[in-house]
Amino acid sequence: MTNLAMNLVNTASKHSDRPAIRLGDSVLTYAQFEHTTQLVAALLEQQGVRPGDRVALMLPNVPHFALLYYGALRLGAIVVPMNPLLKEREVAYHLSDSGARLLFVWTGFEQEGEAGAVIADAKTIVVEPTSWPGLLAGLDPVPGVHATNENATAVILYTSGTTGKPKGAELTHANIARNVEICADELIFVTEQDVVFGGLPLFHVFGQTASLNAAIYAGACLTLLPKFDPQAALETIARDRVTIFQGVPTMYTVLAHFPDRAAYDTSSLRVCVSGGAALPVEVLGAFESAYECVVLEGYGLSETSPVVSINRLDRRRAGSIGVPVSGVEVRIIDEAAADVAVGEIGELVVRGHNVMKSYWGKPAETSAAIPDGWFRTGDLARRDDDDFLYIVDRKKDLIIRSGYNVYPREVEEVLYEHPAVAEAAVIAFPHPEFGDEIAAVVALKPGAEANPEELREFVKSRVAAYKYPRVVELVAALPKGATGKILKRAITLTSV
Structure with a gap:
C-alpha cells in the first residue's frame, strides 16, 4: 500500500x-x-x-x-x-x-x-x-x-x-x-x-x-x-x-x-x-x-x-x-x-x-x-559542463506572476466577452516585485466605446485577482502575420 x-x-x-x-x-x-x-x-x-x-x-x-x-x-x-x-x-x-x-x-x-x-x-x-x-x-x-x-x-x-x-x-x-x-x-x-x-x-x-x-x-x-x-x-x-x-x-x-x-x-x-x-x-x-x-x-x-x-x-x-x-x-x-x-x-x-x-x-x-x-x-534551457541546468526562457506565452501561472488565452477570452472589444492580446512585461506583470492590448469594434479602466474592471470581476491585466492599452489594430494571426512579439507597450 x-x-x-x-x-x-x-x-x-x-x-x-x-x-x-x-x-x-x-x-x-x-x-x-x-x-x-x-x-x-x-x-x-x-x-x-x-x-x-x-x-x-x-x-x-x-x-x-x-x-x-x-x-x-x-x-x-x-x-x-x-x-x-x-x-x-x-x-x-x-x-x-x-x-x-x-x-x-x-x-x-x-x-x-x-x-x-x-x-x-x-x-x-x-x-x-x-x-x-x-x-x-x-x-x-x-x-x-x-x-x-x-x-x-x-x-x-x-x-x-x-x-x-x-x-x-x-x-x-x-x-x-x-x-x-x-x-x-x-x-x-x-x-x-x-x-x-x-x-x-x-x-x-x-x-x-x-x-x-x-x-x-x-x-x-x-x-x-x-x-x-x-x-x-x-x-x-x-x-x-x-x-x-x-x-x-x-x-x-x-x-x-x-x-x-x-x-x-x-x-x-x-x-x-x-x-x-x-x-x-x-x-x-x-x-x-x-x-x-x-x-x-x-x-x-x-x-x-x-x-x-x-x-x-x-x-x-x-x-x-x-x-x-x-x-x-x-x-x-x-x-x-x-x-x-x-x-x-x-x-x-x-x-x-x-x-x-x-x-x-x-x-x-x-x-x-x-x-x-x-x-x-x-x-527552454541549457546545460553547462558540470551538468548544472539553466532556464533560459519559456517556450510559449505562459505568464508567471508572483509564482502563479496565468494563461493569456483565458484572460483574452474574458476580454472578448466585452461587447466593445474586437481584438485582444494579453502579454507580460517585467516587474521588479512580481516577476511578470500582465498587460492587455485591445482594439475596439468600429463605433464602440470603452476605456482602459472599464476593461480592466470587467476582467477583474471575472477572474482570480492575480490574473487580470494591470495595464490596458487601446490601439487601432493589433499587428498580424500573413495568416491573420496576432503577432504578440510585434506588440510594443507605450505606457510601461
Missing part, C-alpha cells in the same frame, strides 16, 4: 506529542492532527464520498486544509486543491472537469465557491473555525487507511500550462510520496526538530509537496501564514524559530529589501528554497547577505510533483536550477527531439518517478505532453 496518508499515521505513532501544524498561537500535535483526520474521513463518508471520488478544497493556508487533505487521502478519495481566489466561472470549470461533487470552501470565499458549485451541481460545505467542531461532532472515527496501489491518483492539480483551458495533472500517491522523500531526506534534510515556514499556498504543488507533505513525513512542525506579508513572515520566523524557509522569488525580493528586517531575529534559519519562477542572481545575493542563510534554487512543475532539479547545500551555482534529483532524468532537445550539445539551448524534457500519470480526462493532451515517455516542459 502506498497511500500518502500513511506518512501521517507513521509520524503520529513516533512523534505523537510534537507540534505538527501551527497557526499563530494555535497548535495541533501529531496525535491531534491524525485523530482529526479520522473524523474528517468519517464526515466524508457521511457525505457519500467513496474511494476514487474527487473532493475539492478551496481554502487558504489554515490547519483545516491539511486536515481535509489527509482525511480525504486516508479514505482513498482524490483531492482537488483550488485557489480560494477563483471566481464563479473558474470554480464551476474545476468542479465540472474533475467531477468533484463536494467542495469545502473557507469562510469569506463562499460566495464565488457556492455560485460555481451550483453550476457544477456540487455540494458546498463552508469551513468556519467556530462551526468546524460541530461538523465532526458525534462521528465515529475511521482509524484505517484505504489500501491504494502506487499508481492510484492522489491529487488533481489544475495547471494552465500553455494551451487551452486549465488541465488537471493527475499525481499518484507514488509520485508525491517519492518526491516528498527526496525533498526531506536528500535535499533539505528535514527532521522532527525543524520548523518549516508555511507561506507558500498549500493548494499549489510547491507548498503542498515541499512544505506540508515533507514536514508531515519528517515529523517537523509546519507554521502557517494564510497570506504572505513580509512583516508577518518575519514575525513568524522570529516567534516560531523557523529553520526552513521556502518561497517564490517575489517573497525573497520583498524580504531582502524590507527596511525593518534587522528588528527580527531570523538566526534560526538554516536553509531556504526558491522555486516557482527564476530567482534573479541579484536577489539571491541580497537575501543571503541580509539573512546570512543559503538559498537553494530549484525547478519543477505541477506535472512533475514538482521537483525536477535543485541546487544542493554542497553543490550549487547562482543563476542555475541545479542538477536533477535522484531517479529523475532530463534532456535538452531540439525540434526533432534530438539532444543538443552542452551549452546549446533547447526544450527541457523530463522522465522519472515524478512525472504525472496523465491529464485528467484528456488522453490527447497527455500524449502530446508525454509522446515518448519524456514530459515536454515547454521551457
